[in-house]
Amino acid sequence: MALALEEAARGLGRTAPNPPVGCVLVRGGAVVGRGFHPAAGEPHAEVFALREAGEQARGAAAYVTLEPCSHLGRTPPCVAALIAAGVSRVVVAALDPNPRVAGRGVGRLRAAGTEVVVGVREAEAVRQQAGFRALITRGRPWVVYKYAVTLDGKVAARGEGNGAVTAAGARARVMRWRNELDAVAVGVGTVLADDPRLTTRGVAGGRDPRPVIFDRRARTPLSARALRPGTVVVTAPDTDTAPLEDAGATIVRAATLPGALRGLGQLHLSSLLLEGGPTLASAFFAEGLVDEVRALIAPKLLGAGLAPLNGPPRGMADAAALRAVQLESLGPDVLVTGLLNDIPRLGAAGDL
Numbered sequence: 001m002a003l004a005l006e007e008a009a010r011g012l013g014r015t016a017p018n019p020p021v022g023c024v025l026v027r028g029g030a031v032v033g034r035g036f037h038p039a040a041g042e043p044h045a046e047v048f049a050l051r052e053a054g055e056q057a058r059g060a061a062a063y064v065t066l067e068p069c070s071h072l073g074r075t076p077p078c079v080a081a082l083i084a085a086g087v088s089r090v091v092v093a094a095l096d097p098n099p100r101v102a103g104r105g106v107g108r109l110r111a112a113g114t115e116v117v118v119g120v121r122e123a124e125a126v127r128q129q130a131g132f133r134a135l136i137t138r139g140r141p142w143v144v145y146k147y148a149v150t151l152d153g154k155v156a157a158r159g160e161g162n163g164a165v166t167a168a169g170a171r172a173r174v175m176r177w178r179n180e181l182d183a184v185a186v187g188v189g190t191v192l193a194d195d196p197r198l199t200t201r202g203v204a205g206g207r208d209p210r211p212v213i214f215d216r217r218a219r220t221p222l223s224a225r226a227l228r229p230g231t232v233v234v235t236a237p238d239t240d241t242a243p244l245e246d247a248g249a250t251i252v253r254a255a256t257l258p259g260a261l262r263g264l265g266q267l268h269l270s271s272l273l274l275e276g277g278p279t280l281a282s283a284f285f286a287e288g289l290v291d292e293v294r295a296l297i298a299p300k301l302l303g304a305g306l307a308p309l310n311g312p313p314r315g316m317a318d319a320a321a322l323r324a325v326q327l328e329s330l331g332p333d334v335l336v337t338g339l340l341n342d343i344p345r346l347g348a349a350g351d352l
């Protein structure tokens with residue numbers, strides 16, 4: 001399953017509205033096939049693994065990161081392909097979160113006499129599928145709030161990205177996240193101050209996330225480096241956006257942040273890397289729309305500067321505590337990750 005999760009990761013940022021899925025076929029202790037879902041409209045992971053295995057799939061065990069599909073979509077159901085190939089055992093990391101689908105794939109496999117195990121490395125799989133799960137159950141992207149601070153909790157006031165705060169390892173990690181998430185968002189304040197490109201740089205085989213600029217009054221300069229064909233600009237409902245549209249921007253009109261996120265969901269953006277600045281991030285945080293936090297902390301003291309979040313004071317007892325916290329050293333810097341909202345598992349449609 002670890003190999004299957006690695007396979008699935010190759011599809012991150014490329015499969016929406018479909019999930020990233022990986023599949024590994026094992027027979028007699030050897031891997032005989034592997035595959036991942038590369039993009040919506042392309043074959044599913046199981047199909048690639050079965051193709052590679054050929055006749056060796058007969059009697060093999062399949063390790064799949066998400067319950068195989070049992071319904072006819074753009075491609076024939078994988079459950080039928082697994083049964084036809086003679087796979088004798090299917091190990092599933094996590095059930096499909098779609099309440100109309102959940103359990104059916106497993107049920108059909110069992111009805112055909114295939115042994116099925118569910119729940120192997122489930123937490124990692126669910127985490128990897130957070131975007132897909134948020135999109136299908138909530139109709140909005142999974143929001144990952146990323147920021148870099150000094151040890152005294154200050155973000156640099158200026159400077160592209162966080163180059164000034166953290167070292168090369170942290171910067172490379174941010175580029176990997178941009179490669180893996182569907183979209184990257186900033187407020188117009190950051191566009192005006194830093195003119196970021198919001199591209200993926202230095203990642204082999206990398207691709208750029210879709211830039212999203214939160215800009216209620218359409219103040220984004222037409223010369224902004226993040227403004228390219230397909231860039232999403234989120235504005236207030238009645239803002240004149242003709243010049244931005246002429247520049248190729250996709251406009252999402254919304255009166256509220258939850259409405260804006262639903263608009264991004266309709267564009268099939270399943271995950272959003274929220275890169276700031278403080279005003280926009282604080283608005284997301286205040287509305288409970290930050291699902292996951294990735295904080296990069298540099299062992300430096302600045303003494304003055306912007307805090308990553310601001311808002312009305314609250315007592316420590318009311319602080320939002322992260323769950324599933326993980327720590328990692330990145331050269332001199334420390335990465336702290338954790339969840340503020342639960343990743344949807346089964347059901348619970350439309351909670352926004």
Ligand SMILES: NC(=O)c1ccc[n+]([C@@H]2O[C@H](COP(=O)([O-])OP(=O)(O)OC[C@H]3O[C@@H](n4cnc5c(N)ncnc54)[C@H](OP(=O)(O)O)[C@@H]3O)[C@@H](O)[C@H]2O)c1
Nearest residue numbers: 155156157158187189190193214216276277278279280283
């Ligand atoms: N080191 C870091 O991690 C980092 C990262 C990013 C930025 N920064 C720094 O942060 C500074 C910019 O800060 P900032 O707070 O002005 O930038 P910001 O948060 O990127 O942009 C703020 C603007 O976003 C717009 N906005 C759109 N929808 C909004 C909503 N629902 N709620 C609130 N605002 C919304 C508002 O303008 P409208 O009202 O016109 O829509 C607001 O003025 C820069 O100096 C930059 O260098 C640092």
Ligand SMILES: [Zn+2]
Nearest residue numbers: 044069077078
């Ligand atoms: Zn399938």
